[in-house]
Amino acid sequence: MTVVPGAAGAGRRSTVRPGHARRVNCPCGSIRPLGECCGPVIAGERPALTATDLMRSRYTAYATGERDHLVRSWSPVTCPVDLKLDPSLRWMGLEIVGSERGGALDADGVVEFVARFVGADGPGELRERSRFGRVDGRWVYLDGEVGPGSV
Numbered sequence: 382m383t384v385v386p387g388a389a390g391a392g393r394r395s396t397v398r399p400g401h402a403r404r405v406n407c408p409c410g411s412i413r414p415l416g417e418c419c420g421p422v423i424a425g426e427r428p429a430l431t432a433t434d435l436m437r438s439r440y441t442a443y444a445t446g447e448r449d450h451l452v453r454s455w456s457p458v459t460c461p462v463d464l465k466l467d468p469s470l471r472w473m474g475l476e477i478v479g480s481e482r483g484g485a486l487d488a489d490g491v492v493e494f495v496a497r498f499v500g501a502d503g504p505g506e507l508r509e510r511s512r513f514g515r516v517d518g519r520w521v522y523l524d525g526e527v528g529p530g531s532v
């Protein structure tokens with residue numbers, strides 16, 4: 382699509398105001414804005430309280446290209462040294478299907494999710510059961526089992 386500046390809505394004032402991005406719902410699908418949802422976890426301003434919290438923030442990091450957060454929230458044992466994000470993927474939504482443990486008082490947890498994306502070959506989805514553990518008290522992603530139905 383070619384965007385012609387000023388072609389649409391010419392003469393109207395821009396509706397984008399400073400801070401606008403903070404009011405857009407978080408990519409992880411919550412009804413809270415990014416700045417009150419995954420934003421502070423990605424920025425390292427607050428830890429993820431639950432495994433599901435961390436899962437959401439990792440999805441949002443994929444969606445917004447925050448590679449550093451993905452590396453920081455990945456177990457050093459299983460994190461790929463050459464982790465690269467695929468810039469051609471557009472992440473369209475996250476659905477948490479279920480979770481086991483992963484609460485504020487648990488040492489480990491499992492989060493099952495479906496993440497939808499559009500890539501060079503069209504739309505696809507990733508179904509995964511992710512395992513989470515703790516390093517120095519912080520939740521980290523350990524590994525995941527990709528489920529049937531993933532494309």
Ligand SMILES: [Zn+2]
Pocket residue numbers: 407408409410411415418419420437438441
């Ligand atoms: Zn979020």
